[in-house]
Amino acid sequence: xxxxxxxxxxxxxxxxxxxxxxxxxxxxxxxxxxxxxxxxxxxxxxxxxxxxxxxxxxxxxxxxxxxxxxxxxxxxxxxxxxxxxxxxxxxxxxxxxxxxxxxxxxxxxxxxxxxxxxxxxxxxxxxxxxxxxxxxxxxxxxxxxxxxxxxx
Numbered sequence: 001x002x003x004x005x006x007x008x009x010x011x012x013x014x015x016x017x018x019x020x021x022x023x024x025x026x027x028x029x030x031x032x033x034x035x036x037x038x039x040x041x042x043x044x045x046x047x048x049x050x051x052x053x054x055x056x057x058x059x060x061x062x063x064x065x066x067x068x069x070x071x072x073x074x075x076x077x078x079x080x081x082x083x084x085x086x087x088x089x090x091x092x093x094x095x096x097x098x099x100x101x102x103x104x105x106x107x108x109x110x111x112x113x114x115x116x117x118x119x120x121x122x123x124x125x126x127x128x129x130x131x132x133x134x135x136x137x138x139x140x141x142x143x144x145x146x147x148x149x150x151x152x
Contacts, residue, residue, distance in 0.1 A: 009109040011045035018105055018124035027084035028117050031075045033067035038117050050104035052094055057083045059106055101125050
């Protein structure tokens with residue numbers, strides 16, 4: 001029986017820079033020292049993106065710190081890591097990214113109940129500056145409403 005994992009690494013910048021149209025959960029192909037570092041929450045999703053190489057989807061620029069007890073068998077910190085999805089999902093994503101302005105961005109990385117590393121990816125469209133200002137305004141309005149509701 002496994003305990004619930006506390007690993008939940010988010011890409012906060014993605015929600016500010018992109019509008020998420022669709023979400024999928026994918027497995028990640030990792031080395032042994034990489035999963036050990038992820039279990040210690042020593043990973044970062046900032047500046048990451050996904051790209052197709054042939055018919056396979058890879059996550060680029062993901063930083064996973066070296067495992068402190070790893071010896072000569074330690075991993076590269078910023079290597080490309082393959083995402084594990086079904087062919088049907090890959091074809092659908094590839095078709096949708098061919099449309100203009102759409103990209104695949106990692107949103108969150110977590111450890112599931114079975115102890116496997118998973119990544120939530122999103123099909124996104126980039127926001128313009130006025131969209132970002134609107135998002136900030138909505139967030140401030142919601143915060144103000146919550147503050148007023150707690151008062152009464």
